[in-house]
Structure formats: structure tokens, C-alpha cells
Amino acid sequence: MLQNAWIIPALPLLAFVLIVFFTHRHRALSAGLSIGAIVAGFIFSVTILFKVLGDPGPHEFYFKWLDFGTWDLQMGLLIDPLTAIMLLVVTIVSSCVQIYSVGYMQGDKLFSRYFAYISLFSFSMLGLVLANNFAEIFIFWELVGLTSYLLIGFWFEKKSAADAGKKAFITTRAGDLGFIVGILIIFFACGTLNFQEVFAKIETGAFAGGLVTAAAIFVFAGAVGKSAQFPLHVWLPDAMEGPTPVSALIHAATMVAAGVYLVARTMTIFAASETAGLVVAIIGITTSFMAASIALVQNDIKRVLAYSTVSQLGYMIMALGLGALTAGTFHLLTHAFFKALLFLAAGSVIHAVHTNDIQEMGGLGNKMRITATTMFIASFSIAGIFPLSGFWSKDEIVAATVGHPIFLVLTLAVAFMTAFYMFRLCFLTFTGTPRDRKKFDHAQESPKSMTVPLIILAFLSVFAGWVGIPWLEHGYSSFVYHHHPHHAEPSILLMIISLSIGLSGIGLAYLIYYKKSISADAIAERFKPLYTLLYNKYYFDEIYDAIIVQPCYAICDFWFWFDQRIVDGAVNGSATLTIWWSIAKRWFDDHIVDGAVNGLGYTVRGAGGILRFAQTGRLQNYALVIFAGVILIWFLR
């Protein structure tokens, strides 16, 4: 049963192959294949979850893929509670997003290709989740990177989309370079890439010290790239150029969580090195705080959500860095649902008004009841309002920071900002008076295929977190854990603090954007330098442009100059020399060689010219010469 889990990723791969080779002309069939494959995968994942609930394992199945004698590369499955949870998250979100896409992508001329890509992505992501060794996870890691690139640049006729795809791919490559270095360190230290065997070496102390720290930090570099952590977070907001369902699936719920999953999967390595854990935690909270502050002032609905994603991923990373595997992965689970919902609801809004700018929206709540309701539910969830799922997972993370005062304060600050920017977004979009009449009049609720996934995800955004209610005897924390179940005594005080912070964030947004009793413009004017800094996203793009892109261009320009002047100069110079030499040789040929040949010819012709006078043409002259000759011979005898 469990050893057949490979079918889960295989089905979307099959759908991808069938769509690409056979059904791409048939839109409905292509979409049906893709959705059918992922829904079947979802059902299978549920059965796997129940199996794993009965026997947590870890269960490992593998075969030798490449045998190198003393060592081998494996392909295999590693199924433990973390895998089971991730399988479920990926298949649920992917199913919802694909059903939603039928409505959202309707009318797009590359409809079938879109579903082919989504299926390829599902295959890669599920393969990544199931991998049992570093080499295999790296292969799927790169495959999700590829599909992410393909889907960000899906509308590749638009230059900004094509550029965003490139940016995402190149930026994550920078992290992946670190990842592969980390894998190599692990391989040379342990002689194996199998997760379980590597962890065993760490547990026994065979793999320890600075080498583990280096390996952990390099592996984490891969996670930094994929999960858009500081300083490689710049690609994720640009990735919003892709179709909105793609943003929901890949750039909010699943692929960006791959980095978090990687850290969680290799938790043993991070737990073995205090330094590495601290680095991870610091990067996490830095990212979280920075992204949340940027999200406060953005006007593009998808960019706000993108920065929110970066910020929430920072949360998870920080929790993992602090050793709280349960908290980090629990937040990953709940976040996947409410963030996918937020994106899909935003997609529904964009579908209706054909703009991304929340300043041009307003008052849409009455026209789009389902969208507005589900979006508010998701926002309450992400803001951490009792008793929605976000409350429970955020509480776990806050609990993990107890004992680290700086982290605790920053975490609460991020929680406040999160509540504020989410409700700023909701109020500006759904309440008040329409700021763009024409767009407002045109807007209407999205079709069923789009609203049904919203409702499913809204349901999950409310209830998914309940598996982790701390008073539960056999809740999430007794299922997914590192070493031993973490049973922190639930702190009512902490819950009240985090809830009140969430509520005050919502309250402030309510005062500014609903009641308008405080002018947003006045605040922006008051804190102009800060506002400008945030509005321009801390100038990260500009800084990277100045310190990386421009120097690259400068180096390229230099080598271009070198190529043009020196290399081409040498080539052209030798060509010029050859031409001169040829001219000299031609002169020699024309004048000396041809002169000799022609001179001989002229000489012969001249001699002939003189001798021809002997040819009189008179028969009797010749006869006379003959007789004269005979007589001459007589005398010369």
C-alpha cells in the first residue's frame, strides 16, 4: 500500500504526457485529465494519511537508481507524518486551484498548455515531498523551479512576465548553488545521500562540528532561494506576473513552502548545529519583518499578498530555526489553505475588474458576496483571530519564540502588521464607495468553477487548524515532531496577547480605511521618508541592480569591448596582414611569373613572325629549296 505511493506523483506526470502529446487540441479533455489525476492523488493521499496515523514509520522504499560500486544513488519514497501532511496539502490546494483555473483561464488560447504545466508542477512537487535522499530531492527541486519559471512567464508575450520568469529562475539558482554545495559536503562527510543514513551519522556523532554547520547553512541557502527569504526574496513579488491561480498554487501555498519543507525534512542537521539554527532563525525573522512592512503600503493586490507570503514563510523558517518543527510545519499547513484562498479570491476580483490596483477598486463586497466573504475569512485566519486555523498555528510560532525576547517582540510586531495590511486590502477592495465607476459597473461574481474552490478553501481556512488545538490529546503536535513530541503547556496569556495584537491591527485598519477617521494620506505625509522607503520595497531591486546587475553588465561590457577590440582586432589584423601579403604575392605573380611566361610566348611569336616569311605558299619555291638542299647535301657530303 505505502510502497505504491509513487502513483501519486506518477498520475500528474501521466496527465502531463497525455496532454502534451495527445489531447492538447481538446481543451475540456486536457483540463479533465489534469484535474482527474490530482483528485485521484488527493484520495490516495488521504488513505496514506490514515495509514501513517496508524503507524508513523518512517517507512522507506527505494531501489538503486545508479550503482557506483562502493556507493549508489537511490530513487525512493520516504513516508512519515510530515510527508503525509505535505502530500495532503499539495493535492488539496492543487485540486482546488485546478478546478478554479477552468473558470479563470477560460478563453486563454494556451488553455491546454496551462494544465500540462500545472500537472508537471504537481508531479514535481509531490516527487519532492516523497524523496528519500538529497539527490532525488534536488532533482525534483529543480523541476519545480523549472515549472515555476514556465508558469510565471506563461503570458510570455508580455515583457514584464518573461522578465519575471527569468528573474525568479536566476535568483533561485543563486540559492540552489548553495544547496548543491551543501549536498556535496554531506556526501563527502557521510558517503551517502540517504536522509535516514545521514541523520543516523549525525545522531552517532560521526558527522559533527563545523562541517555540519557548513552543510546546514549551504542547504539552507537552497531554501532561502526557493522560499524567497532575505536576501533572495526579490523574485517572489515579481512572480505575480503569472496567472493568479499559479500564484496561489506555486508562489503562495506549495512550491515556496518547499524551502520550509526542506529545512523541516533535514531538521536533524539544523538541530545538530546551534549556529546554523540561529542563522536560520535570524534570516527568517528578518525576512518576515521586512516583507510585512513592505506589504503595508503596496497598492497591487497580488503584491500585497506576495509580500505577505514572504513574511509568513519567514515565520515558518524562524520557527524551524528555533527548533520548533511542529510550529513551523503546522503554520505551513494552515498557511497553504488561507493563502491559496487569498490568492484565488484576489484572482476572482481581478477577473471581475481587470485591474490589480486596489486604489481603483472599492465597494465590490456587494457585487461579489462569495469572494468577499471567503476573503474576509482568510484574512481573519491569517491575522490570527480565534478560532480560525491561523490563530492556532500563529500561536504555536509565538510560543516557540518564548525565551528569545527579540524574536518574540518582532514576531508580535509582524502579527500586528499582518492584521493591518490584510484588512487594509480587504477594506479598500470590498467596502466603501467605488473609486472607478466603470470598472465597478462591469464587475460581477465569478462563475461556479471559481467560487466552489473558494468555499472549500474557506472551510479549510477555518477548520484545518483545529487539528493543532493544544488541548487535543492526539493533535498535530503528537504527530509531526522532531525526536520527541513537543507538549508545551498551552499559555492562555500568550494567546490573549497575540489575539489582542491581531485585533488591534484590524481595528487600526478599520479606523483608517473603513471609518476614515484617520487619513491614510496624512500618515503617509507625516512619515514620508519611511513611507517612500517601504513603498520602494527598501530599494532592494535598485540595490541589487546597482551591486550585482550593473557590475555584471560592466563586466560584460568590458569583455564585449575586449572581444570586439582585442580578439576581433587580432583576427582582423591577421586578416589584413594576409591581404597585404596576398597583394604582394599577386604583384609578383602578375609581373615576375607571368612576365617570364609571357616573355617566352612573345619570343616564340616574334621568332615565328620573322620565320613565317619563308612560307611563300608557292609550290615551286618549295621544290626549288628541296633541289637546292639535295645539291647542298651533295657538296657537304
Added chain:
Amino acid sequence: MAEATISLNHYLMLSGILFTIGVFGVLTRRNAIAILMSVELMFNAVNITLVAFSDFVTPAALTGQIIALFTIVVAAAEAAVALAVVLLIYRSFKGINVDRINFMKW
């Protein structure tokens, strides 16, 4: 004075006179037919010489006579070819004056 017999010298002189007349004819006549006739004279002068030498030097063997007969045959063939050439010249030039056949010069 010995009785008047016809000696070898007489034959040779006759032959020489005939040959000289032939050469003179070849060199001076303008008519192609006349030139051919002069050539025939030269042939026959040589034939007389051959027969005379054969008769006087080796009377037993008839080698000279045989060669003379060959010469006559060959001369007949030559005359046939030459007359055909002359005929063609006549058709082309409406005449057989060899001075006019001077286009094979520079």
C-alpha cells in the same frame, strides 16, 4: 675505236638528261598537269638507271628490273592520287595554275 656499242655511260647520260629535263619542268612549269608529267619523267629516269645498273653490274640477278616494276606501279598509284587532287583544285579555282594556289602561306 671500239665498235659502237651502247655502254652503261650512255644509259646513265640518257637518264641524267631525262632527270634534268624533269627537274627543270617541275621548277618552271605553272601548269599542274605539266608538273605531274615532269615528275613522271624523273621517275622514268631513275627506272632507266636501275635497269641499266642491274643489267651491267649483276646480269644474273633481276633485282633492278623488279624494283623498276615496283616503281612503275607506285608511280601509277601516285598519278591517280595526284590527278584526283588536280581535279579538285580545278573545281575550286577554275584553273590549274599552281601560282594561284598560294593561300598556304603566312
